Amino acid sequence: MAPQANGIAAVRPEGMSAALGREIIGGTLQPGEILTLDSLQGRFGVSRTVARDGVKVLESLGLLYSKRRVGLVVTAEDQWNVYAPSVIAWRLESEHSRKAYVELSQLRIAVEPEAAELAAQHRSEEQMEELLALASKMRRLGEAGRLEEFMVADVAFHRLLLEAGGNTMFTALGDVVAEVLTGRTHHGLMPERPKPEALDAHDAVARGIAQQDTRTARENMQLLVDEVRRALEE
Amino acid sequence: MAPQANGIAAVRPEGMSAALGREIIGGTLQPGEILTLDSLQGRFGVSRTVARDGVKVLESLGLLYSKRRVGLVVTAEDQWNVYAPSVIAWRLESEHSRKAYVELSQLRIAVEPEAAELAAQHRSEEQMEELLALASKMRRLGEAGRLEEFMVADVAFHRLLLEAGGNTMFTALGDVVAEVLTGRTHHGLMPERPKPEALDAHDAVARGIAQQDTRTARENMQLLVDEVRRALEE
DNA sequence: TGGTTGAGAAAAATCACACCTTTTCGAGAA
């Protein structure tokens, strides 16, 4: 499919725009600072064409805008397209990754209970079975303490749930959830073994969705995200 | 600041990329269809540079990708950057605007209760006063049946609330909420006069945030979005 | 004094064109 079928965190060799994007997001380039195409050509040793292409990308991410007679103006954070995969990735790489991580988690906390309810209403037979299967897989892997594999199943579970609701805007948050879940495991924020309550809740969510019981689905997802919330507050 | 400091729905004279974007999102161009730079140069009477620039933008919105020797491949909906302001705008302009509207509303329903809670925790003094002021302004305008002005205040209220939570990803949804609220009024989906319960709930949310009472803020916002949910189900 | 206008210049935007690179596909050889 699309060449960028990778997740948020994958590092692509995008060259100039990636480097500049990181500088803007990391704060090396302050809002209001002004660049010129000429300076970029010099700095990165690229032609005008490439410089312009890169700028075009950053512009569409809201990281800068170009103004005739002035140059390329770096924008403030509130102008960024914070839902663009590359912006999310660069934010997570920056010094303020902690803040980015918290924000992504808060988004997840807000969205997933509603997503569970929608999934209960709109899931297909196939999605239902897959969700049940993933939930029991999670139990198996979790109880065995195989954290890495557990995480993969966890990500798949949440992705599928978001997708099953049939709302493309929720589906698009799959990468966000994936990022948060992998981040949690890779930064050692997971207990040795997933809590039994978490495993139960995943099971219950899956069953709720299977039986099209919106309330069960939502409430158990709420349990899960409340746990995330508690963890964030530390 | 940025030249596109407008909301989602504003029409910018972006030329080629906007026209193409609308065609892809509207379905005139089906996923998998293939264009070439050459054909775009011909169709829009622009040079290669401009055609490439436009393509670059659409590519970063996930609406197509370019492949050597093949051309420009139109992508399917699940690849689109549905959070990009221009994509949201084009979706709302398309024939499937109803679906887009529902999805945006569902997102709003999911996010706002959490946003209210965050606002209660993080709002500044100034934001608090402004929210209280907006809530009473809404009551005044609502009771007077001045729907258009009411809507403006309503948008300002929700925008500020999202911002006050201090989460940039929530703040960025201000445009979404604005779009949904203006859409509701302009499509005649609002009652003659806003329901008193809605006015009360806005007041209560503002008071909750003012007193940093997360529960009051959340619960009353929940009342508001539950009403939106009910309206959607018709 | 103060606002308006106009000339000049800076920088992006566009155009045109030549050339490079990758990928595909078919013809012909093994």
Place this chain on the structure above:
DNA sequence: TTCTCGAAAAGGTGTGATTTTTCTCAACCA
């Protein structure tokens, strides 16, 4: 039939020239 290799197609890159926008600043009028 399969393999190889070459040509063609399409995007990618580099460059110079030209156009357009808009900022600056100074001159000019009220």
